[in-house]
Amino acid sequence: xxxxxxxxxxxxxxxxxxxxxxxxxxxxxxxxxxxxxxxxxxxxxxxxxxxxxxxxxxxxxxxxxxxxxxxxxxxxxxxxxxxxxxxxxxxxxxxxxxxxxxxxxxxxxxxxxxxxxxxxxxxxxxxxxxxxxxxxxxxxxxxxxxxxxxxxxxxxxxxxxxxxxxxxxxxxxxxxxxxxxxxxxxxxxxxxxxxxxxxxxxxxxxxxxxxxxxxxxxxxxxxxxxxxxxxxxxxxxxxxxxxxxxxxxxxxxxxxxxxxxxxxxxxxxxxxxxxxxxxxxxxxxxxxxxxxxxxxxxxxxxxxxxxxxxxxxxxxxxxxxxxxxxxxxxxxxx
Numbered sequence: 396x397x398x399x400x401x402x403x404x405x406x407x408x409x410x411x412x413x414x415x416x417x418x419x420x421x422x423x424x425x426x427x428x429x430x431x432x433x434x435x436x437x438x439x440x441x442x443x444x445x446x447x448x449x450x451x452x453x454x455x456x457x458x459x460x461x462x463x464x465x466x467x468x469x470x471x472x473x474x475x476x477x478x479x480x481x482x483x484x485x486x487x488x489x490x491x492x493x494x495x496x497x498x499x500x501x502x503x504x505x506x507x508x509x510x511x512x513x514x515x516x517x518x519x520x521x522x523x524x525x526x527x528x529x530x531x532x533x534x535x536x537x538x539x540x541x542x543x544x545x546x547x548x549x550x551x552x553x554x555x556x557x558x559x560x561x562x563x564x565x566x567x568x569x570x571x572x573x574x575x576x577x578x579x580x581x582x583x584x585x586x587x588x589x590x591x592x593x594x595x596x597x598x599x600x601x602x603x604x605x606x607x608x609x610x611x612x613x614x615x616x617x618x619x620x621x622x623x624x625x626x627x628x629x630x631x632x633x634x635x636x637x638x639x640x641x642x643x644x645x646x647x648x649x650x651x652x653x654x655x656x657x658x659x660x661x662x663x664x665x666x667x668x669x670x671x672x673x674x675x676x677x678x679x680x681x682x683x684x685x686x687x688x689x690x691x692x693x694x695x696x697x698x699x700x701x702x703x704x705x706x707x708x709x710x711x712x713x714x715x716x717x718x719x720x721x722x723x724x725x726x727x728x729x
């Protein structure tokens with residue numbers, strides 16, 4: 396059973412929620428886009444439901460809430476180290492179905508892929524997810540093709556329509572807030588896009604021979620290796636480490652985990668001057684095949700969730716979805 400409140404009643408409820416939760420949602424940042432006088436929709440802490448952008452897909456994913464772009468792992472001196480405290484409050488993240496499926500991918504990589512990651516785990520276990528419905532498809536998304544257009548693992552579903560706010564609570568602690576608010580009880584179900592404009596057919600017979608196709612050289616000639624596709628992707632998990640030494644005491648400092656990109660020159664460099672993927676085509680191939688072949692071979696389902704953000708962000712207008720479709724077509728013609 397769901398609940399219905401008026402907007403003022405829901406806002407009062409939300410202010411009570413903020414006493415226990417840090418709430419993150421997609422917000423519009425005016426004038427902060429890539430070009431002059433353009434906006435960007437990006438995740439940030441919110442203080443009101445009015446700040447949330449409901450009718451557009453965010454340009455960047457929720458990932459930076461669970462995995463900060465720049466995260467201090469520990470501080471060090473000559474004699475000791477100290478791990479910074481985790482979030483004091485619980486986290487509540489508003490996201491869409493494709494991104495909620497991306498959480499499962501992040502969990503696989505950081506919790507179930509060998510020893511669990513301490514920093515991710517302590518954020519994850521204190522995080523709740525609020526699903527945002529998709530009454531219609533976005534332009535570049537292909538979530539239906541990837542099987543990620545619907546999700547039921549949410550803690551809260553919220554819908555704002557007219558002067559009313561509708562909610563479906565699956566977390567008992569969150570539901571207490573709605574019960575106390577005294578809203579009308581009624582059935583509430585998430586809205587999902589039934590069909591995408593963009594459709595993707597995954598190749599089903601990928602093999603070692605797929606890594607030598609001419610398509611990788613072709614796309615590599617266009618790719619400039621900026622890494623923007625990795626940064627907006629909700630499932631990319633690459634990072635590097637930085638040791639920062641303080642100026643007033645060069646023997647003290649901090650170690651940081653910083654987002655990195657498999658598309659950027661130097662990412663695969665190791666000691667001895669060896670680099671595993673020197674050509675841009677090799678890097679592009681690695682990204683695509685990791686999403687639809689390597690990851691699925693290991694975990695049983697594709698890494699990509701079909702959000703389409705990589706297609707939107709690429710300055711060279713390279714379409715990941717078109718690349719996958721072309722692989723599938725070449726497979727059929729072989």
